[in-house]
Amino acid sequence: MSDKIDKRDWDVHAPYIYPGYKSTAFRGPKKPLIPIKHSLSELTIPAFGHEQMQKHDNDLTKNGKVDGDPLGERIQVSGRVLDEYARPQPGILVEIWQANAAGRYIHIVDQHDAPIDPNFFGGGRCVTDEDGRYTFMSIKPGAYPWGNHHNAWRPNHIHFSLFGMSFASRLVTQMFFPGDPLLPLDPIYNASPDPEARKSLISKFSQEYSIPDFALGYEFDIILRGPTATPMEG
Amino acid sequence: MTGNKLKQTPSQTVGPYFSYGLTPEQGDYDLKSIASPNMTKEDTPGEHITLHGNIYDGNGEIIADAMIEIWQANAEGQYLDRGTAPTDDIFTGFGRCDAQIDNKFHFKTIKPGPIADGHAPHINMIVFMRGMLSHAFTRVYFDDEMNLNEQDAVFCSVPEDRRHTLIAKKDEDGHYQFDLHMQGDNETVFFDV
Numbered sequence: 001m002s003d004k005i006d007k008r009d010w011d012v013h014a015p016y017i018y019p020g021y022k023s024t025a026f027r028g029p030k031k032p033l034i035p036i037k038h039s040l041s042e043l044t045i046p047a048f049g050h051e052q053m054q055k056h057d058n059d060l061t062k063n064g065k066v067d068g069d070p071l072g073e074r075i076q077v078s079g080r081v082l083d084e085y086a087r088p089q090p091g092i093l094v095e096i097w098q099a100n101a102a103g104r105y106i107h108i109v110d111q112h113d114a115p116i117d118p119n120f121f122g123g124g125r126c127v128t129d130e131d132g133r134y135t136f137m138s139i140k141p142g143a144y145p146w147g148n149h150h151n152a153w154r155p156n157h158i159h160f161s162l163f164g165m166s167f168a169s170r171l172v173t174q175m176f177f178p179g180d181p182l183l184p185l186d187p188i189y190n191a192s193p194d195p196e197a198r199k200s201l202i203s204k205f206s207q208e209y210s211i212p213d214f215a216l217g218y219e220f221d222i223i224l225r226g227p228t229a230t231p232m233e234g
Numbered sequence: 235m236t237g238n239k240l241k242q243t244p245s246q247t248v249g250p251y252f253s254y255g256l257t258p259e260q261g262d263y264d265l266k267s268i269a270s271p272n273m274t275k276e277d278t279p280g281e282h283i284t285l286h287g288n289i290y291d292g293n294g295e296i297i298a299d300a301m302i303e304i305w306q307a308n309a310e311g312q313y314l315d316r317g318t319a320p321t322d323d324i325f326t327g328f329g330r331c332d333a334q335i336d337n338k339f340h341f342k343t344i345k346p347g348p349i350a351d352g353h354a355p356h357i358n359m360i361v362f363m364r365g366m367l368s369h370a371f372t373r374v375y376f377d378d379e380m381n382l383n384e385q386d387a388v389f390c391s392v393p394e395d396r397r398h399t400l401i402a403k404k405d406e407d408g409h410y411q412f413d414l415h416m417q418g419d420n421e422t423v424f425f426d427v
Contacts, residue, residue, distance in 0.1 A: 008426065013245045014367030021247075023365030026292035030417050031396075033426035036388055040349050041358050041373075042427050044313040045305065046320040046328060048268055063265075084239045091316070093268065097255025106263070107251040109299075109334070123255035123265055159249060161256060165316065167305050168427050172362055172369060174246040191367050192244035200243060223240045 004228040005043060005168050006084060012197035020187030022148050042168045049093035049127040057125050060098075060138040064106075064121025071117055072101025072139035074215035077175070077203065081132040081162065083226020088132030092224075095125040095161040096136060103142030112144050137215065143182055155182035155189065164224040175220045176202045245369065248362040250299045257301065257332035269303070271331035273343045278325045280309025280344035284409045285357065285374065285402060288338045292417030300363035302339040304329045304374075306356075311347030345376070354382035354389060361414060361424075371427040374412050377403045392423050399423050 016028025036042065056063040061070055081089040099105045099122065102114040106122050120139060128134045143153050157174045164170065176183060183189055183202070192198040200223070209217025248256075258265035274282055285304070289297040306327045307313050313327060320326040327346075331339040346355045357374040375383050383389045389397060399422045402410035414422050 009242045012242050016366065016368065016370070018367060021365070021367065024367065026295075027297065027363060027365035027416050028367075029370055029421060029424045030292075031421050031423075033424050034392055036371075036391070036425040036427055038427075039353065039388075040307075040313055041305070041356070044315050046314045046318065046326050047316040048320055048328070051319050051321050052266065052268055054266065082240065084242060086240055095255055095268070097252060099251075105251040106254055108261070110251055121254070121263075121265070123258065123263070125255075125268070159246075159252065159255065161248075161252075167358060170303075170360060170369065171243060171245060172248050173243055188247060188367065192246075194241065194244070197241045197244050200241065201246070222243045225242060 003043070005038060005166055005225050006228050008168075008225065012192060012194045014191035014193070018187065018191040021191055038168065043166045045163055045165070045167045047091045048163055049125065050091065053125070053127060058134075058136050060120070060122060060124045060136065062137070063124060065119050068119050070100065070120035070139050075138050075140050076135065076209050076211055076215045076217045077138060077158065077220060078133060078135040078206070078209045078217065079203075079220040079222060081128050081134065081222050081224060083164075083224055085226065085229045087226060088130070089164060089224055089226065090128055090130045090132055092128040092132070093125060093163045094128060094134045095123075096158050097123040098138065098141040098158040099144055101139050101142050103144035114142070114144065140177070148187065153182050155180040155186050160222065162222060162224060165226060169225040171222070171224055173222070174201060177218065178202055178205055245367060247364060247367050248301055250364040252301055252362075253332050253334060257330055260332050260335055267330075269326075269328050269330035271329055271339070271341045273327070273329045273341060274325065278344055280347075282342070283345050284340060284342055285412060286338060286340035286409060287412040287414060289333060289361070289363070289414045290416065290418075294418070296337055297363060297416070298334045298337045300333045300339070300361060302331045302333060303360040303362070304341055304343070305358040306343065307346040307349050309344050309347050311349045313349070348382060352385055352387065354379055354386035356386070370424040372414070372422055372424050373400055374402050375400050376410065377401050396423050
């Protein structure tokens with residue numbers, strides 16, 4: 001359990017109402033949030049995942065295989081989950097989901113006119129190791145159109161969901177790819193008010209995590225709210 | 235000391251397509267779910283309850299593409315912490331529901347006990363949806379615990395005319411109903427957790 005946790009930093013998290021992302025207008029709360037004094041309710045959470053992981057849960061090139069390999073560019077995505085004081089967060093459940101190489105989700109509601117890949121599911125999860133590191137094998141997701149505005153396309157992205165050391169550190173976010181020309185046009189990415197924090201959503205190409213003759217590597221670190229560090233100075 | 239702090243990774247929307255990754259069994263996808271809306275087994279100690287509700291947008295329309303998570307203490311008022319593995323055999327106190335399946339959320343759980351003196355029984359809730367870039371935290375209190383609610387510091391920190399938005403109402407079938415209103419006169423109270 002955490003003893004105390006730092007506040008949610010509203011300088012980096014997007015506001016509930018963001019005009020560029022149309023659906024926020026009628027969905028985001030409008031009244032001010034009420035501050036809460038943390039109790040066990042906010043400072044606890046179980047360590048999910050350890051007992052529940054199954055073979056290939058973190059390998060999206062294998063967990064949806066039916067009669068062949070999925071199509072697309074194989075990638076290895078790895079990163080460390082840290083708190084704001086750079087302390088590794090071990091034993092954290094990381095869940096991901098994404099479109100296939102053609103930009104199509106397996107989700108029943110997705111009607112985008114792009115092919116489903118019979119050998120790609122697109123969902124997976126893993127638990128961070130002692131250094132807070134997670135690793136996934138996957139296929140680089142394709143861009144896809146959405147209804148926000150005329151000719152709107154989402155940049156290539158992977159959805160991430162993380163539990164931290166407490167209920168308050170819960171995070172759902174998206175990882176992007178370097179050099180994507182759609183990023184400057186994407187209201188979801190741009191809704192984060194802090195340019196530096198926003199850039200942290202873009203993974204870095206990594207030779208270290210590239211696998212020779214097999215897959216390109218991308219590195220994506222995630223910073224969660226962790227226990228407040230005790231100030232060293234008096 | 236704040237100078238060396240790393241910036242929190244910004245939240246991004248869960249989008250409309252989370253189901254096969256986060257609630258796969260509920261959506262009939264071929265992956266085992268980590269958490270489900272059915273949190274109890276027959277022999278889970280405590281008063282078995284159901285908690286259900288609709289989610290309304292600012293136009294009064296029902297929002298279906300949302301995911302609700304709840305986190306609560308057991309009947310004894312204890313939270314499962316990171317020291318105990320959340321296996322299938324124990325009540326973890328954590329539930330997750332894809333509202334898209336039935337156009338509403340619903341949980342089978344037990345009524346939590348008070349976590350300490352001066353705290354009313356409550357369920358912690360997180361709301362995720364397409365069209366929301368950062369998730370929203372709220373709490374569910376119970377309409378048959380008004381005495382304890384009125385001694386609860388968090389409940390009492392809410393302006394009196396908005397407290398009703400945090401109260402689940404028991405209907406004639408014994409189910410607790412808790413609707414979420416994202417906006418409007420009855421906008422649900424959301425906390426800066």
